[in-house]
Amino acid sequence: MHEKTIFALSSGSLPSGVAIIRVSGPAVADTAEKILGCLPPPRKATFSRFRHPSTGDLLDEGLSIYFPGPNSFTGEDVLELQGHGGKASVEAILTALASIEGLRVAEAGEFSRRAFENNRMDLTELEGLSDLIAAQTEGQRRQALSQSQGVLRALYEGWRSDIIQARALIEAELDFADEDDVPGSVSDQVWSGVLTLINQISDHLDDGRRGELIREGFSIALLGPPNAGKSSLLNALARRDVAIVTPQAGTTRDTIEISMRIGEHLVVITDTAGLRQTDDEIEREGIKRAVQAARHADLVVWLSPSDAPADLPVKLREIPNEQLLTIGTKADLATSQCEIVVSTVYTNGLDVFLRELEDRIDKRLGHGESAALSRQRHRFALNECSNCLRLSIQSKLDLELRSEHLRQAGDHLGRLTGRIDVEDLLDVIFSEFCVGK
Numbered sequence: 319m320h321e322k323t324i325f326a327l328s329s330g331s332l333p334s335g336v337a338i339i340r341v342s343g344p345a346v347a348d349t350a351e352k353i354l355g356c357l358p359p360p361r362k363a364t365f366s367r368f369r370h371p372s373t374g375d376l377l378d379e380g381l382s383i384y385f386p387g388p389n390s391f392t393g394e395d396v397l398e399l400q401g402h403g404g405k406a407s408v409e410a411i412l413t414a415l416a417s418i419e420g421l422r423v424a425e426a427g428e429f430s431r432r433a434f435e436n437n438r439m440d441l442t443e444l445e446g447l448s449d450l451i452a453a454q455t456e457g458q459r460r461q462a463l464s465q466s467q468g469v470l471r472a473l474y475e476g477w478r479s480d481i482i483q484a485r486a487l488i489e490a491e492l493d494f495a496d497e498d499d500v501p502g503s504v505s506d507q508v509w510s511g512v513l514t515l516i517n518q519i520s521d522h523l524d525d526g527r528r529g530e531l532i533r534e535g536f537s538i539a540l541l542g543p544p545n546a547g548k549s550s551l552l553n554a555l556a557r558r559d560v561a562i563v564t565p566q567a568g569t570t571r572d573t574i575e576i577s578m579r580i581g582e583h584l585v586v587i588t589d590t591a592g593l594r595q596t597d598d599e600i601e602r603e604g605i606k607r608a609v610q611a612a613r614h615a616d617l618v619v620w621l622s623p624s625d626a627p628a629d630l631p632v633k634l635r636e637i638p639n640e641q642l643l644t645i646g647t648k649a650d651l652a653t654s655q656c657e658i659v660v661s662t663v664y665t666n667g668l669d670v671f672l673r674e675l676e677d678r679i680d681k682r683l684g685h686g687e688s689a690a691l692s693r694q695r696h697r698f699a700l701n702e703c704s705n706c707l708r709l710s711i712q713s714k715l716d717l718e719l720r721s722e723h724l725r726q727a728g729d730h731l732g733r734l735t736g737r738i739d740v741e742d743l744l745d746v747i748f749s750e751f752c753v754g755k
């Protein structure tokens with residue numbers, strides 16, 4: 319239980335129609351008495367006048383809602399004041415709250431941190447909540463919402479409890495090994511269960527980074543020879559002049575990125591330097607970066623000008639087919655062999671090109687049909703868990719050692735949901751949150 323009661327503006331930037339100020343902690347009832355004159359009935363929106371606790375001056379009027387702990391967002395007593403969203407109105411209430419003994423302004427993510435500490439949410443649910451607030455696309459919203467509702471928590475806690483149960487059986491076998499009434503074959507069942515679990519974790523990890531790509535953005539690199547029209551295409555997609563376009567070959571030297579939505583997903587598109595042999599040191603560095611961008615991209619679009627078709631250079635031939643899309647550019651100048659052709663001068667073909675991109679992205683990222691891990695942190699913990707499980711099923715090892723590997727595997731999952739040993743992680747995780755959340 320925290321001694322201090324915290325408060326902050328929890329709604330968005332001001333001015334706004336309505337502003338919500340949230341107060342959480344042991345002094346909520348006292349605060350309500352001082353500001354509202356009484357504690358409102360639990361979980362009922364109540365019309366209230368907000369007054370300064372010492373002068374009695376009317377500051378604003380609106381709704382107040384009291385959520386008694388532990389059934390509140392933070393698990394503590396919570397009071398929400400919904401007033402007018404003017405800067406001065408909000409400032410007056412925040413100042414009045416600050417004048418009350420035992421109250422202080424909340425730090426970024428502090429309400430959520432209290433929710434975690436009071437077992438209202440686990441770490442994956444809180445990360446989902448943080449992603450939900452940051453979500454810009456339908457895909458991100460859907461993924462974040464289901465994560466905040468506990469899809470990953472349920473999955474990982476289920477796996478952890480399977481491991482704990484397996485370990486209990488092994489420990490029993492160790493304890494009663496000398497007694498006749500414990501069948502020696504118990505452990506055979508346990509290890510086949512662990513093997514199933516290893517396969518489930520491996521399927522969950524082997525998802526083409528779907529959840530991470532939905533969250534961070536699917537990356538597309540535009541590559542081609544100089545003057546193929548890469549920067550023109552980037553500008554057409556962005557609908558603004560992001561990159562310099564000139565008739566001079568080799569205009570783009572560095573990589574240029576834009577973020578945009580395609581269909582339901584966030585996409586990061588990178589314009590790159592045209593690929594050619596050159597002695598120019600700066601251009602060579604640009605080309606090196608272009609090749610790197612291609613290797614890291616989830617999809618490479620190769621631009622082949624219709625009036626001077628260009629094959630994919632040798633150094634890019636290792637890119638798998640499903641990660642490559644060749645399009646013909648400058649369709650207004652000549653006929654192209656490519657299935658998809660665009661002209662940025664007459665802006666034709668762009669809709670077909672965008673549809674193709676959307677199809678490919680949807681195929682890779684899906685529509686949130688199954689729970690997907692969404693952070694490197696999850697991947698790391700699951701890999702570690704899986705490694706420990708693999709060690710545990712090695713029959714040549716001592717049973718005690720195998721049980722210890724099981725314990726470690728469970729602990730990696732416990733760390734993932736925040737059930738154990740995460741103090742060092744919390745500052746990093748909650749710093750992602752905004753004040754008031």
Ligand SMILES: Nc1nc2c(ncn2[C@@H]2O[C@H](COP(=O)(O)OP(=O)(O)OP(=O)(O)O)[C@@H](O)[C@H]2O)c(=O)[nH]1
Nearest residue numbers: 545546547548549550565568569570592648661662
């Ligand atoms: N006719 C025609 N010209 C185009 C089209 N797209 C681009 N161009 C012209 O082609 C030239 C090169 O275009 P950029 O978009 O700079 O080509 P780039 O591939 O980025 O070129 P680098 O920076 O040299 O790699 C410019 O003069 C553009 O106006 C098109 O669809 N049709």
